[in-house]
Amino acid sequence: MASETMKIGFKVWLENNGKAFGDGPYELLRRVKKEMSLRRASRQMGMSYSRAWCLIQTLEQRLGFALIERKVGGQSGGGSQVTPKGINLMNHYAQFRRDVKKGLEKIYRKHFSLWK
Amino acid sequence: MASETMKIGFKVWLENNGKAFGDGPYELLRRVKKEMSLRRASRQMGMSYSRAWCLIQTLEQRLGFALIERKVGGQSGGGSQVTPKGINLMNHYAQFRRDVKKGLEKIYRKHFSLWK
Numbered sequence A, B: 001m002a003s004e005t006m007k008i009g010f011k012v013w014l015e016n017n018g019k020a021f022g023d024g025p026y027e028l029l030r031r032v033k034k035e036m037s038l039r040r041a042s043r044q045m046g047m048s049y050s051r052a053w054c055l056i057q058t059l060e061q062r063l064g065f066a067l068i069e070r071k072v073g074g075q076s077g078g079g080s081q082v083t084p085k086g087i088n089l090m091n092h093y094a095q096f097r098r099d100v101k102k103g104l105e106k107i108y109r110k111h112f113s114l115w116k
Helices: A023-035 A038-044 A049-063 A084-112 B023-035 B038-044 B049-063 B084-112
Strands: A007-015 A019-022 A068-071 A079-082 B007-015 B019-022 B068-071 B079-082
Touching (some): A007 A023, A007 A084, A019 A023, A019 A049, A023 A038, A023 A049, A023 A079, A023 A084, A038 A049, A038 A079, A079 A084, A084 B084, B007 B023, B019 B023, B019 B049, B023 B038, B023 B049, B023 B079, B023 B084, B038 B049, B079 B084
Antiparallel strands (some): A007 A019, A007 B007, A068 A079, B068 B079
16 A cells, blocks of 8 residues: 555534534634624635525524624624624534544554555 | 534545545445456446446555456456455455544544533
C-alpha cells in the first residue's frame, strides 16, 4: 500500500430524518454571527440567499429549535443573528468535531499505520 | 433539541489523491469474492460492468496494488477473484469500520447525549 501518503477521509453530521447539522451549516452560522446577516453569509459561501434560507428552515425543523432570528428595521436596516441555542449548538459541535478528528485518526493509525 | 431521535451520521474512507477504499468498494469486493465474477458483482450492485471495472482500476492505482485478478478460460469460462492483498485489505477495513462506528457513537454520546 502507498501508506506514506494514505490517510483517512471522513464526513460527519447530526441526523434526524435527514442531515440536521454539520460542517456546512456550522460555517454558515459562523459567518452569520460575524456578519450579522444571512445574506452576506450566504454570499460569502457562494450560496443564493433563498437556498441558505431554505437550508436554515430545514435544519431548524430537524433540530427542533430556531437557529437564526431576524432583526427587522433599526438603523442598520435589519439583519440576522444566531439564537443563543444556535450558539450553544455551534460550541458543542466544534468540540465534537475536534474529538471526531482526533478519534478517527487514532483508529486509522491503529489499523493501518503498520499495514503493508 | 429533538435529542431522542437524533443520532450521528458519517462516511469514512481511505484517501490517497482521491478515495482509495471505502464502504462501496468493500461491498463490491465482497460480492466478487462470493460470486467469483466482477460482472455478477457489479450487476448485483446496480452498476455497469465498465463502471465497476473503471472503479477497480482507479482504486488499485491509489492503493498501489491489485485488488482483482482475472482468471481467463477454464471450464467456467473465466471470472475474477480478489487478490490475497485485496482480501487482507478487506479484513483490515472491516475491523477499522467497526471501530470507527463504535468510536464515533461514543464521541457523539459524550457531546450530545445530555445536551438540550
